[in-house]
Amino acid sequence: MDLDGGNRRVFNRLGGSSAAVPDSSKNQKVCYHWRAGKCSRFPCPFLHRELPHPSGPAAATANGSGAPKRFADDSGFSGPALRRGPNFNNNHNNSWGRMGANKVVRKTEKVCNYWVQGNCNYGDKCRFLHSWSLGECFTLLNHLDGHQKVVTGIALPAGMDKLYTGSKDETVRAWDTNTGQCMGVINLGGEVGCMISEGPWLFVGIPNVVKAWNTQTNQELSLSGPVGQVYTMVVGNDLLFAGTQDGTILAWKFNAVTNNFEPAASLKGHTLAVVSLVVGANRLYSGSMDHSIKAWSLETLQCLQTLTEHTNVVMSLLCWEQFLLSCSLDQTIKVWVATESGNLEVTYTHKEEHGLLNLRGMPDLESKPVLMCSCNDNSVRLYDLPSFSEKGKIFAKQEIRAIEVGPGGLFFTGDGTGFRVWKWSEAVPKP
Template sequence: MDIETVERYGNKRVHHRGGPSQAAPDRTNNKVCFHWRAGRCNRIHCPYLHGELPQPSDGATFHPQGLVWRNSNASSNPGSTSRWGKGHRGAVSGMSRPHRKVQDKICNYFIGGTCSYGENCRFLHSWFVSESISLLTPLKGHQKGVTGFALPAGSDKLYTGSKDESVRLWDCQTGQCAGVINLGGEIGCMIGEGPWVFVGIPDAVKAWNTQNSTDLSLSGPTGQVYAMAVGNEMLFAGIQDGRILAWKFIAVGNRFEPAASLSGHLLAVVSLVVGAMRLYSASMDHTIRVHCAWS
């Protein structure tokens, strides 16, 4: 059984077999490098150890200077090979550190779909970090940005709207696209309320009842509809010209009637929220307004 000295130069290992040891960079102490453990030490001549201190076994003693028992099978152990840039392996012959994620950062190449390291990548291959939520499947099909979605009550379909002027229906069981509706205009927003799906497009709001197949077109908007909200049986829509239009739902006949036109914003209304008997609106004119939604 041979004994060899191990000296560490950053993330390199130099072995001296017999004879006096050669000069090495001065080590401030025999501590393991904290940054190396985190997988991000980039110092070529790090003054700390780049390897875990081995635990003594069978009565063997470990000397801080680097004397270790040599494993005769170390040369055939692939785990002892250091990989530059992919986490450092243990510097002691025949020992390797288990792979682990070093930080909660999402891999940019994973986002682009080009990461070649797979599960061995040191960064996260996930859009989020959670132990209770996992990705089922990506829904691919829209050619431009998705601007809204709705899951109507009693339906097994998810509705998504996009700037590519289409609404897609997705089967919630299989994740497959079950249908495409081309509206001929960019979709600025989409919301769901009960069995209804509301879609904001230029100069109109489309309203669909998924239970009885009612298809309505609510006129009145001038320009793109950017935001919608529902409250107290009323539908509110934020318009490109700065107005907020309101429609009252009439159960008899399953229809909507114009109820109000709220002005005050100077530019497009891009967000609406109903709460505490008030309507709150945010606009591109850098203001937020509070409206009495109903008496």
């Protein structure tokens, strides 16, 4: 897949070793103003670089048993490892957030408004960002526009050389992945609440219906039953699940004889709209505007547990290894693990400054798991797992409501101006 639209080098933070304070000096201190990106003293009596991390026995003492271990560097998100059994285990919960405080200190984390308008006179000396991202391990390949409102879904059906985007502007657009050109626009007559692909099928959720297209045969189906907007969909155990505005989760099963999707179940229990669904460990998890998460058996479709630790809308859910991750407008990401009884409990809570909208996970070029979470301050945070150490940030003019993972280290973010194509790259060696 080639979506190269001219690589743009990401911003590298300023600051090298400080000549004003020799390394051999006692009581070394890092300049507070430099950390905030606004030191104007030259020469400055304090360091314009971070102190090295402790190593050897001292580091082991500080961290208890050394750096936190990763659970499985070769594992993916929502992958086969999740389906090893119905229960999780609680062997690794002590590693969560162990290095979360070691945030990378960079230039003022705000995009320069004058740079966006193309008339910043400060150039490299500007204390604000002249880039849509912070981080040395991923690059922006292309920015494709065309939608008039926020992009709410991005999908790449299997075996296709096309990428599809859905938007609140009531359209779905098809894009050629080789040229980046828009190949067609489908007007749906209703806002796209979500969009997913499974095999050759493309599913689009709009008010009161799910549209299904077979991208190989061009067969088009309309799945009726939803009441109100369809906010989220997922496939599990050969069933298509859709979370709807009235709080119901509907399920359909494909009938090869009739070549159609037939209603299979209606799961009720949430009191407000269901806005997030994920499948893992033989369970379906649903997040709702009623602030709760419900765990359902994929075999019996019965509710097994209701989780009520969030205090606002549960916007997104993600399964990784034996853990369930959830994010909410309450400004937290919660990591859940099961006890011996099988019930889920919070093992770690990560706090953000803004409400959280979406979670996605993928491995970087070193096959290490990275969590991407979009916030309602028009940004995406990238974190190493399980440490929650900051890896980078992505910025946009409007809210980023859609994040999707592609092949070959590609990933996509969609906002109100269109969608961007990103790719993991080798980290720049530090001097």
